[in-house]
Amino acid sequence: xxxAIELLKDLISIPSVNPMGQPVVPEIxxxxxxxxYLEAQxxxxxVEYRRIEVLPGRDNLLAWYRAPxxxxxxxxxxxxxxxxxxxxxxxxxxxxxxxxxLYGRGSCDVKSGVASMFAAFARLVQERPQHSCNVLxxxxxxxxxxxxxxxxxxEMNHGCGLGIVAEPTRxxxxxxxxxxxxxxxxxxxxxxxxxxxxxxxxAIYRMGRVLEALAEFACKLAGSTPDEMLGPPSLSVGRITxxxxxxxxxxxxxxxxxxxxxxxxxxxxxxxxxxxxLKEKLKPxxxxxxxxxxxxxxxxxxxxxxxxxxxxxxxxxxxxxSGDEPGIGGVPYGTDAGPLAQAxxxxxxxxxxxxxxxxxxxxWIEADQVAEAADRYFRLLSxxxx
Ligand SMILES: [Zn+2]
Numbered sequence: 001x002x003x004a005i006e007l008l009k010d011l012i013s014i015p016s017v018n019p020m021g022q023p024v025v026p027e028i029x030x031x032x033x034x035x036x037y038l039e040a041q042x043x044x045x046x047v048e049y050r051r052i053e054v055l056p057g058r059d060n061l062l063a064w065y066r067a068p069x070x071x072x073x074x075x076x077x078x079x080x081x082x083x084x085x086x087x088x089x090x091x092x093x094x095x096x097x098x099x100x101x102l103y104g105r106g107s108c109d110v111k112s113g114v115a116s117m118f119a120a121f122a123r124l125v126q127e128r129p130q131h132s133c134n135v136l137x138x139x140x141x142x143x144x145x146x147x148x149x150x151x152x153x154x155e156m157n158h159g160c161g162l163g164i165v166a167e168p169t170r171x172x173x174x175x176x177x178x179x180x181x182x183x184x185x186x187x188x189x190x191x192x193x194x195x196x197x198x199x200x201x202x203a204i205y206r207m208g209r210v211l212e213a214l215a216e217f218a219c220k221l222a223g224s225t226p227d228e229m230l231g232p233p234s235l236s237v238g239r240i241t242x243x244x245x246x247x248x249x250x251x252x253x254x255x256x257x258x259x260x261x262x263x264x265x266x267x268x269x270x271x272x273x274x275x276x277x278l279k280e281k282l283k284p285x286x287x288x289x290x291x292x293x294x295x296x297x298x299x300x301x302x303x304x305x306x307x308x309x310x311x312x313x314x315x316x317x318x319x320x321x322s323g324d325e326p327g328i329g330g331v332p333y334g335t336d337a338g339p340l341a342q343a344x345x346x347x348x349x350x351x352x353x354x355x356x357x358x359x360x361x362x363x364w365i366e367a368d369q370v371a372e373a374a375d376r377y378f379r380l381l382s383x384x385x386x
Contacts, residue, residue, distance in 0.1 A: 113166025168353030229330030
């Protein structure tokens with residue numbers, strides 16, 4: 001049997017950092033080393049598998065378990081990438097177990113989920129329980145930046161009836177989460193010597209007026225009808241760049257917008273609302289000199305698409321050894337479940353670890369949770385037809 005903790009230690013020691021749009025550092029960036037490792041593990045099990053290129057050096061790895069008698073397939077999804085490591089205060093790629101905690105980048109988000117799911121998958125393959133369902137195990141790429149891996153998986157006709165996505169939910173059942181769209185707004189002007197500013201057209205001043213309108217729009221959003229689990233949608237401006245030098249009137253200024261979506265909202269609708277609002281609030285001379293960039297993140301919100309009896313069934317199936325059932329709820333962060341659910345696959349998020357330790361300077365996970373999660377995944381999938 002595969003030991004989930006040993007597997008997790010190996011995974012932590014293999015860097016698979018997401019470059020997050022920055023220049024690639026070959027030694028630590030991209031997922032291919034982790035994919036190689038997982039591919040060897042999958043091959044060792046002797047199951048059917050496919051490695052599918054999503055981007056150069058970035059492949060989804062899919063493996064199939066065919067149950068003795070089942071026409072239902074559950075998709076297990078866990079991402080291979082981690083967030084960057086520059087801000088870490090511990091060695092990111094040296095797994096260390098101390099006081100029941102396993103430290104290292106990805107220990108929590110989400111190599112723990114990769115290890116737990118794969119341990120459960122391997123056990124299914126080895127034991128072939130009579131009442132088990134089929135399982136498609138998917139290790140995706142680029143979850144932390146633009147969800148290209150899960151978007152590519154969502155476009156496939158994989159015939160699954162339910163998706164379970166691993167993220168640190170403290171083994172609660174997440175049935176809803178927000179989505180996100182991120183894009184730039186550019187304001188243009190006309191440059192000239194700063195000693196004669198009246199001869200130019202200051203793009204930073206123009207952006208100032210755009211920002212004032214956006215702050216008003218953000219307030220309006222905060223007061224709009226909330227989702228019952230997730231609260232209202234939101235908008236935040238997180239970055240601004242502009243100008244070349246203090247003695248030049250700037251002809252260009254850009255901002256980056258992070259708009260969080262609730263279920264029922266679309267990426268296009270959210271962008272259009274902002275455009276309409278600016279059109280109403282700005283003078284035509286200002287509005288005509290702003291331009292919207294193409295969004296680089298377009299992650300839909302998750303509404304699981306499951307009925308309550310089905311939730312209850314999952315709660316029972318994913319209960320702990322003493323029968324303690326996971327709670328049901330929503331979370332503010334996005335996951336691979338967004339693109340998968342948008343493509344029509346009912347999805348939930350469930351995994352070991354606490355999101356509070358994800359992306360942190362000393363990322364860790366309670367080691368016990370990893371084996372526990374593997375047991376719970378296995379129990380659910382092995383007794384699917386009971
Ligand atoms: Zn994650």
